[in-house]
Amino acid sequence: MKNTDILANLLIADIENKTILEAACGAADFSISASVYSDSVYCIDLDDGRLNSKLAANLHFQIMDASKMDYADETFDTVILYNAFFHIQSQWIEIERECKRVLKAEGVIYVVGTWKLDVHAIMDVFGDKAKWRNQFLIVEIRK
DSSP states (O other): OOHHHHHHHHTHHHHTTSEEEEESOTTOHHHHHHTTTOSEEEEEESOOTTOOSOOOTTEEEEEOOTTSOOSOTTOEEEEEEESOHHHHGGGHHHHHHHHHHHEEEEEEEEEEEOSHHHHHHHHHHHGGGEEEETTEEEEEEEO
C-alpha cells in the first residue's frame, strides 16, 4: 500500500463523500488516492510537469497559484497540502488565507509532511501544533 493510500485512510472522515482540494499537488499522488473515496478532488499546482497521468474521472487538475485561487468562497470540505510545505513556506501566509477562503465553514486544512525538508519546515512554523500520526507529521487547521 502506498503512503498516499495510508494517508487517505487516515483522513477518511474528512475526505469520504466530500469535495477536496490538494494545493501544490506535484504529481497528484494523494489526490489519486483520495479520489477513491471523495466525490470530487481538485488538485492545483504551478506546473503540470510532474503530474501523474493516471487521473481518475472525479479528479480535476488546474495550473493555478495556491496564493491566488480562482475558486469561489467556501467551495471545499477539506484542503490538503501533502509534502509541499517546504516549497510554499515563503508564501504560507497568503496560501493559508486563500485555503481558508475556499474552505467551507466546517472544513479543515491538513498540512502533511513525510519528507525531511517538509517535516523540518512544518516543525519550524507550527511547533507543537504538528503531531505525528503513523509516519505522517500533520497539522490540522480548522476554519
